[in-house]
Amino acid sequence: MSDLFQEQLQALRAQSLHRKLREIGSAQGPEIEIVGRQLANFSSNDYLGLANDPLLRKAATVAIKKFGVGAGASRLVSGTQSPHVALENALTKWKRTPAALVFSSGYAAAVGTLPALASKHDVIILDKLSHASLIDGARLSGATIRVFPHNHLGKLESHLEWAQRELPEARLIVVTESVFSMDGDQAPLGELVELKKRFDAVLVLDEAHAIGVLGPNGRGLAAELGLEREVDVQLGTLSKALGVSGGYICGSRALIDWLINRARSFIFSTAPPPALAAAATAAIEFLASAEGENRRLLLWKRIVRLHAELPAAEAAKGTANSAIVPWIVGDEQRALDLARALQGEGLLVPAIRYPTVAKGAARLRITVSAAHTDAQIAQLGGALRRLTATGYGWDAAEPRKSGVGT
Numbered sequence: 313m314s315d316l317f318q319e320q321l322q323a324l325r326a327q328s329l330h331r332k333l334r335e336i337g338s339a340q341g342p343e344i345e346i347v348g349r350q351l352a353n354f355s356s357n358d359y360l361g362l363a364n365d366p367l368l369r370k371a372a373t374v375a376i377k378k379f380g381v382g383a384g385a386s387r388l389v390s391g392t393q394s395p396h397v398a399l400e401n402a403l404t405k406w407k408r409t410p411a412a413l414v415f416s417s418g419y420a421a422a423v424g425t426l427p428a429l430a431s432k433h434d435v436i437i438l439d440k441l442s443h444a445s446l447i448d449g450a451r452l453s454g455a456t457i458r459v460f461p462h463n464h465l466g467k468l469e470s471h472l473e474w475a476q477r478e479l480p481e482a483r484l485i486v487v488t489e490s491v492f493s494m495d496g497d498q499a500p501l502g503e504l505v506e507l508k509k510r511f512d513a514v515l516v517l518d519e520a521h522a523i524g525v526l527g528p529n530g531r532g533l534a535a536e537l538g539l540e541r542e543v544d545v546q547l548g549t550l551s552k553a554l555g556v557s558g559g560y561i562c563g564s565r566a567l568i569d570w571l572i573n574r575a576r577s578f579i580f581s582t583a584p585p586p587a588l589a590a591a592a593t594a595a596i597e598f599l600a601s602a603e604g605e606n607r608r609l610l611l612w613k614r615i616v617r618l619h620a621e622l623p624a625a626e627a628a629k630g631t632a633n634s635a636i637v638p639w640i641v642g643d644e645q646r647a648l649d650l651a652r653a654l655q656g657e658g659l660l661v662p663a664i665r666y667p668t669v670a671k672g673a674a675r676l677r678i679t680v681s682a683a684h685t686d687a688q689i690a691q692l693g694g695a696l697r698r699l700t701a702t703g704y705g706w707d708a709a710e711p712r713k714s715g716v717g718t
């Protein structure tokens with residue numbers, strides 16, 4: 313048995329696809345410690361620098377004093393404690409939806425919700441670059457799955473036409489992200505809403521990387537575009553810009569009631585620790601405050617600064633849509649080499665490879681936070697420009713592969 317794994321692991325190494333864990337000896341933040349060395353951290357989704365914020369730490373500590381550490385049981389058995397209720401109230405107020413439900417992670421929210429929405433008689437249509445949790449949730453549902461090339465509205469439309477024609481009784485569910493996790497670009501939400509209305513489909517929008525970044529008080533892309541009411545199922549996570557842990561669904565009361573009764577990752581899993589619920593509530597209240605909005609605007613200053621620091625070829629690729637900048641190099645080993653070179657300069661920028669992105673679409677994924685200093689961003693920019701100039705980056709003449717539509 314162990315030989316079998318050795319062989320498989322060797323195959324991964326041969327393709328530069330082997331992954332290993334690295335131990336971080338410090339709290340999360342713009343600077344972290346790896347094996348005794350300080351690195352500027354451009355790898356985290358802690359976009360607002362809340363993961364180690366005193367406000368959140370205090371909320372968690374106060375809750376531990378009263379509620380201890382474990383939730384003891386599933387929410388439906390005896391695990392719903394006051395911090396869980398307070399968190400869902402804070403979510404409904406902030407997101408302006410009638411109801412909300414918290415899961416132990418964003419992953420759990422996705423794999424619990426999609427099978428509750430669709431059965432084998434239904435059709436789920438996903439953007440090609442949808443997060444693994446959405447794909448897994450769609451598969452678990454047993455529904456017919458169709459995938460459209462990234463942000464390709466024409467292909468989505470033809471899938472919807474096909475489903476309406478061939479499976480007139482089926483519920484049609486369109487699933488996409490508002491900000492794509494590995495590319496940092498946005499979905500054309502206005503057009504998606506038009507389509508979903510025309511075909512009477514249910515729209516599930518994963519706002520994992522838009523929350524805290526886009527929209528008034530960080531309410532996400534739907535809020536930025538005034539389309540919150542048009543999105544039937546708003547999915548998000550408490551573990552990225554909100555700095556804590558857990559996932560949520562916001563939507564109608566009937567939707568939430570249905571999920572309480574049908575979402576297996578909610579029903580058959582112990583409730584999140586009450587202290588984490590309390591910390592997440594503090595994060596939401598912060599985001600909803602004027603101070604939180606200032607933090608979000610500070611993040612945008614950092615994003616603009618980072619774009620100004622990029623090598624010219626990257627900067628020319630477009631405007632900043634999020635806190636994520638993909639530096640697509642294609643070859644897996646090249647991405648690893650670049651990440652290693654940056655680490656040598658005191659910069660943590662992760663190489664992202666298959667299966668997180670398509671084969672041959674490996675990249676460095678740079679994420680910026682409100683907590684970064686201009687000096688840290690300038691240091692990263694200097695290193696990226698130097699690597700590009702010395703040919704460590706891709707060769708501009710070489711065709712660049714992309715994960716889009718493949």
Ligand SMILES: *Cc1c(COP(=O)(O)O)cnc(C)c1O
Pocket residue numbers: 417418419420422443445489493518520521549550551557558559
């Ligand atoms: C991270 C992520 C999730 C999962 O959220 P967790 O809270 O980390 O489990 C879901 N969807 C997208 C798009 C993500 O990037």
